[in-house]
Amino acid sequence: MRSKELVVKRFWSTTGVVALTGALLLTSAPTASADYVRDKQWVIDVINFKKVWAESQGEGVTVAVVDTGVDGSHPDLTGQVLKGMDVTGSGDAQNDTNGHGTGMASLIAGHGHGTNNSEGVIGLAPKAKILPIKASSTGDDYRDDQWAEGVRYAVDQGADVINLSFGGSSTSPDPEATEAIKYALQHNVVVVSGTGNDGTAGLEYPAKLPGVVAVGAVDESLKVWKNSNFGPGVTLTAPGVNIARADTSEASGYAEGSGVSDATAYVSAAAALVRAKYPDLTAGQVINRLIKSATFLDHDVKKVPDEEYGYGIIRPYAALTRDIPKGPKQGPLAQSAPSTSTNSGTASDDDSTSQAKKKKKKSSSGSILLIAGIAAVVVVIGIAAVVIRSRRNGGNGGPGSGGGTPPAGTGYPPQPPTGYQPYPNTPPSQGYPAPPGQSPQHPNPYAQQPPHQGQ
Structure with a gap:
């Protein structure tokens, strides 16, 4: 049994000071900035948060963040964070000395602060509640038995979505971890994880487990991030590069990073939005709606699901507003497992x-x-x-829009742990850079290209 060993790692995010001017492929004329951190959130313009919020803000939905804990005292998260549980036995679930869990929570349900909440980090589902599950103190020591306990606790506490921003090797986790994921799926919970930050073929666990939404990352140009793992089983992609987020381990309270962890958080938030607007949908039907509203924009995708983009890049507004049949209760990922049936048309491994x-x-x-x-x-x-x-x-769009979408794999990754080799070229988070002045605003590329399924 490996349950007493460190078998899972957090995916370190690439961070550092990156000058946005000249580095972004999607830019527009700079505008006056009320808050530097808010201006750095290019995802707000790309997804058009305000338009999405007219349909749903995640009201009444609980998202469990199994991570390094979540600091509920951060000004962008006050009132959003529930008591939670520390499965490591070392302290309080809201004591996040690492900062990663707080960052993921801020992308999901941050509400900002200041006048009209115009400062700090705003999440995609700002009215969702966060249930913190502290499964690591350092971000390096996720044990299968402990995070599995955290998943079961989240289910029993009524979590609607579980965000897992950590990953391990390609070998399977201990049975209790696998059973914990099954337990969540059997209890109508959406489970989201990341593909990995190695930029190589093959998804990692727990993202690779059947039924888990496996998430890859795209950059500001909405192209797959070079370090996002790929292969059969990728479900969806979402923004994950140069992401501004809360980080209580830094003096400023903020950091900027890149990784599938951030992309995973955005997919979890999108799931929360759908669950809030359509409370009658099962977890599988929520995933179905996310899949069938996704887009490839103008990317050259030959087969769906694609090994890099999965079923496409998330479109929260489309997921909330399109006429999409519910489909089977178990959803498109039920019983799924990576196999050659989802391969890209060759007969090799x-x-x-x-x-x-x-x-x-x-x-x-x-x-x-x-x-x-x-x-x-x-x-x-x-x-x-x-x-x-x-x-x-056209019409309802999405692969197999009549109901039974072909099975897809699962998975998505977060950040690395001690005792494991860090992912290449992915240093740990650093403090948020000092404001250099004004940063560019970004157009909405979703409005520039039609989706792949006729809308």
Whole structure:
């Protein structure tokens, strides 16, 4: 049994001072800034938070953040954080000396502060409640038995969504961790995790477990982040690069980082928005709505789900407003597991297929690969015909909009732990940089390109 060992790690976010001017691919003329931290939140303009909030703000929904704890005294989170539980036995769930858990909570349910809450970090679901589950004191020591206990506690406390911003190796977790995820799914809870911050093929656990929403990250240009893990099983992608967030480990109270952790938090927030507006939907049907409202913009995606984008980039407003059939109660991810059936049209191993796609390595499979390739072409042609017909039909959009979306894998990653090698080129969080002046505002790229499914 590995339950007494450190088997899970937090995904460190790439942080540091990055000059936005000249570094962003989507910019517009700078405008006067009331608050530097708020201006740094480029996601606000891209997703158009205000438009989303006209439909839902996450009222009545509880999101459990299994992480390093959540500091409920942070000015952007006052009144949002419940008591929670410290499964490490070392203290209070609201004692977050690391800052990562507080950061994730701020992206989900931060309400800002100051006049009209115009300062600080604003979350995508600012009226949702946060249930903090402290599963690590340092961000490096997530034990399977402990975070599994935290997941079960969250379920028993009535959490509607569980955010898991940590990940481990490609080997399976202990049975109690797997059973805890099953317990959450059986009790109608949306579980969200990340693909990993290595930029390589293969999802990590717990994101890889069946039924978990596996999230990758996109940058300001809405292209997949270079360090976002990919492969069969990616469910959705969301903003995760140069993200301003709360961080009580810093003197300023804020930090900026990049990673699938942040993307995961935004998907959890989107799930909270849908659960608030459509309380009659099951967890699976909430995921179905997120999937069928997602978009690929103008990215060249040949097959859905894609190994990098999954079913696409989240569109919270579309998820809240489109006419999407409920679909089966279990949703599209039930019974799902990574397999060659969700591969991108080749007959090679899942991971080697993805690696060939990303690294463009030559294959040496010889005649066997050639024969398999011919068979794959036949399959791809058939799939293409279905996709083309679906695009022409428009309407409810999304893969398999009539109900049974093909099974997809799961997973999403957060930040790294002690005792494990940190992900390459991903240093720990640093303090928020001093305001250099004004920063650019960003246009809404969602409005610039049609989604992949006819709306």
